[in-house]
Structures are given as structure tokens and as C-alpha cells.
Amino acid sequence: MLSKEEIDHVAELARLHVDDSEYELYGKQLYDILSEIEKIESVDVEGETKIMISPCTNINEYSNDSIGPMLSKEDILKNVKHSNGDYIVVPTVINE
Template sequence: MSTRITSDDVAHVAQLARLELDPAQVELFTGQLAAILEHAEDVEALDLADVAPTSHPYPLVNVLRPDEVGATLPNAEALAAAPQAEGGRFRVPTILGEAP
């Protein structure tokens, strides 16, 4: 991968992506992309023969508690803090062009 990226390469990719870059931006992005590619070369050079493939570096477990039926808030108490209530339910503004 040791090929160095040039400003012509950056300008070409920008054109393909339909991006309009001024010369200062092309130079800025050339340096940034060169640094990214150098880092990719460093990673590619690592000896990973003895490293097992993983989808995540740490073993994951479900950290959620199981659902359990418990006491609920009485309807009147829940609606007491609502800005508007109607018919035992929360009243919310209409959406999607529905008539009130």
C-alpha cells in the first residue's frame, strides 16, 4: 500500500463524489488522507496470525433485567401531571394533517 496519495488523486475523488473543492481544501485533504493511509499501513503490518477473529473486543452479555409485572401508576395520577387529558387518556396535538 506504500503508494503516496497525491493532490490529483484527491481532486479526482472529489470530482467523482461531485464535491467542489478549492486548491487549499485539496491540499488540506491530501495531507489528512495521507495520514489515514499511513495509519492503515501500520495496522496492515501487524502480525495478527494468532489473534482470533471477533465481532467485539469484550464479551458482551445482556445487561437488561427480565420483565416483571409490578404495580402500576393509577390512571388518574398519571394524567394529573399531563398538560391535557381527555377521556382517561393523554391529549396530544394532531399530526399528519388529521382534523381536530
């Protein structure tokens, strides 16, 4: 079982609220998954130190430094819930 503090920590990292009713379930489930993950530590890699992040073999992909097609303001704001027509409106981020 993961403790309430441990669950609060991982939920904070993932920016998730946790309801009081969920601690018991998450405590067990997260413990089960993390126990499985621990197995990775004991895998014998025979001294290998190289890593593989992606199967992609392309080398040095650069985009051209040129102006391409752009989205309209209407398109960008199309799925925004809180907007004043020109900007996306969010709660104040900086304290005075």
C-alpha cells in the first residue's frame, strides 16, 4: 500500500486532485504497478551503458527557417472555453 502522503505526492506531480474515497484504491493499485516496475532494476544488461530513446533513425532533422501556413485566430480560439475574443482568459497567475 502507498500512504496518503505518497499518493498526494504523485498526484501533485501529475496535477491531479484526489478524492478522499480514492486513497485506498490508488494505494493498492499504485503499489502493485510500482512493485512491477522495481523489476527493471534487477535486469542484467551485461555492462551495456548505451540507451535507446526511440526507434527513429533519422539524423539531425531541422525545420526550414521560413514562414509557412499559419492558423487564424478564430481557429486557435475555436476550442477555448474562456476567451475574450482576442486572448485566452485564465485565473491570475502572478500574485501582486
